[in-house]
Amino acid sequence: MGTDLTKIILDEHEMPRQWYNIQADLPVPLPPPVGMDGTPISPDDLAQVFPMNLIEQEMSTERWIDIPEEVLSILKLWRPSPLYRAKRLEKALGTPAKIFYKNEGVSPAGSHKPNTAVPQAWYNKQFGIKYLTTETGAGQWGSALAMSCKLIGIECKVFMVRISFDQKPFRKIMMKTWGAECIASPSRETAIGRRILEEMPDTPGSLGIAISEAIEQAVEREDTRYALGSVLNHVMLHQSIIGLEAQKQFEKIGLYPDVVIGCAGGGSNFAGISFPFICDKIHGKDIQIIATEPEACPTLTKGPYIYDSGDVALMTPLLAMHSLGHGFIPPAIHAGGLRYHGMAPLVSHVKQLGLIEATALPQTECYEAALLFAHTEGFIPAPETSHAIAQTIREAKKAKEEGKERVILMNWSGHGLMDLQGYDAFLSGKLSDYALPDELLQQSLAAVRNHPKPPGA
Numbered sequence: 001m002g003t004d005l006t007k008i009i010l011d012e013h014e015m016p017r018q019w020y021n022i023q024a025d026l027p028v029p030l031p032p033p034v035g036m037d038g039t040p041i042s043p044d045d046l047a048q049v050f051p052m053n054l055i056e057q058e059m060s061t062e063r064w065i066d067i068p069e070e071v072l073s074i075l076k077l078w079r080p081s082p083l084y085r086a087k088r089l090e091k092a093l094g095t096p097a098k099i100f101y102k103n104e105g106v107s108p109a110g111s112h113k114p115n116t117a118v119p120q121a122w123y124n125k126q127f128g129i130k131y132l133t134t135e136t137g138a139g140q141w142g143s144a145l146a147m148s149c150k151l152i153g154i155e156c157k158v159f160m161v162r163i164s165f166d167q168k169p170f171r172k173i174m175m176k177t178w179g180a181e182c183i184a185s186p187s188r189e190t191a192i193g194r195r196i197l198e199e200m201p202d203t204p205g206s207l208g209i210a211i212s213e214a215i216e217q218a219v220e221r222e223d224t225r226y227a228l229g230s231v232l233n234h235v236m237l238h239q240s241i242i243g244l245e246a247q248k249q250f251e252k253i254g255l256y257p258d259v260v261i262g263c264a265g266g267g268s269n270f271a272g273i274s275f276p277f278i279c280d281k282i283h284g285k286d287i288q289i290i291a292t293e294p295e296a297c298p299t300l301t302k303g304p305y306i307y308d309s310g311d312v313a314l315m316t317p318l319l320a321m322h323s324l325g326h327g328f329i330p331p332a333i334h335a336g337g338l339r340y341h342g343m344a345p346l347v348s349h350v351k352q353l354g355l356i357e358a359t360a361l362p363q364t365e366c367y368e369a370a371l372l373f374a375h376t377e378g379f380i381p382a383p384e385t386s387h388a389i390a391q392t393i394r395e396a397k398k399a400k401e402e403g404k405e406r407v408i409l410m411n412w413s414g415h416g417l418m419d420l421q422g423y424d425a426f427l428s429g430k431l432s433d434y435a436l437p438d439e440l441l442q443q444s445l446a447a448v449r450n451h452p453k454p455p456g457a
């Protein structure tokens, strides 16, 4: 009966009231962040950058963490998010597979990012912080944090990667509309920004550079901290609400997915949809979990598992993760949110443990998938999301070849209404595929040769 529904909706009172922390269930514990000498850092080492209440969450191994009431009440502006059955896409593909997508594009900022931006702003405010600095690639994180800071009542300043600042002027206006300051990175406002501009005046910028700038400004002031939109454990924790809701939604219709798919930039939307299902997998469920990334920035598929810094200037501790090297400047593909050199330590770790698989996809296949999605389901996806769609289509085609009625769950991480330049370029035949050449990867990795090695690497 329930499987005929086009969308499965939860009531507000059915919304999860706790986040799920995968650290409680890992068969092998996550290697800790370390300093250059390989010794684990202490919570105090992070205290200038993050408020202590979030540092505690970052290090927690508690399975369930309560979502504060005020955070819940703000998340309810758009949550629970609908789980859609992509019936018209299934029909176009002629597949026996059932395709479901969790629509995170319904948030005010248009992506999953407010799921963590709201709690991060809230915990900072609780700790007495008045000002948050951050970086943004395509602008989704910057706009999510700008909105959240406004709703919670603190100030926000965003360093936006130059290439996106120029390609995506409307995101910048969204940030300003929500009262935040938005600056192109590298900028002249910070020492690291000035140094990079001298060395490379025409650089398109990178998330690694923008993070260095934002941290530099955060540590200078007592009432200021830094917020990161992905990668860190507490971000994965906040995003777990996506998968927890999806589990309840599948329960309602008496189904369970065979495959879970998410695109991975820093890993947060992928972790959000998949970690509650990985918990089931650790406890014996047979389920396939796939992270997808661009061929131009193939962190999980080509980057080695190493200790590397989250930023260019080595201001963050070393994290055990798949990385293309902290100095890596990715090519200017339109999926700006997937242009990051590293990957969440938790996502890297579950990959090391064989709990997930990863694939790298060419840009044009992703745009074709995005068009087919828009032509059948109506919604125009973000270029990042199109990577999850393209992988979903591959799986649906495989199900057709094998004659299997597989249940596929994809995270629809955000809409593409602020990313139309990419669509314009694709529709006018200006986009081509670009796989990262091995020489460039080797050059970039030379800089991390002397870093300590994580266990199991």
Ligand SMILES: *Cc1c(COP(=O)(O)O)cnc(C)c1O
Binding pocket: 111, 112, 113, 140, 141, 229, 230, 231, 263, 264, 265, 266, 267, 268, 269, 270, 337, 338, 382, 384, 385, 413, 414, 415
């Ligand atoms: C930021 C973003 C991503 C990539 O970031 P993750 O941390 O890997 O989720 C993917 N999709 C959308 C729509 C985004 O805004």
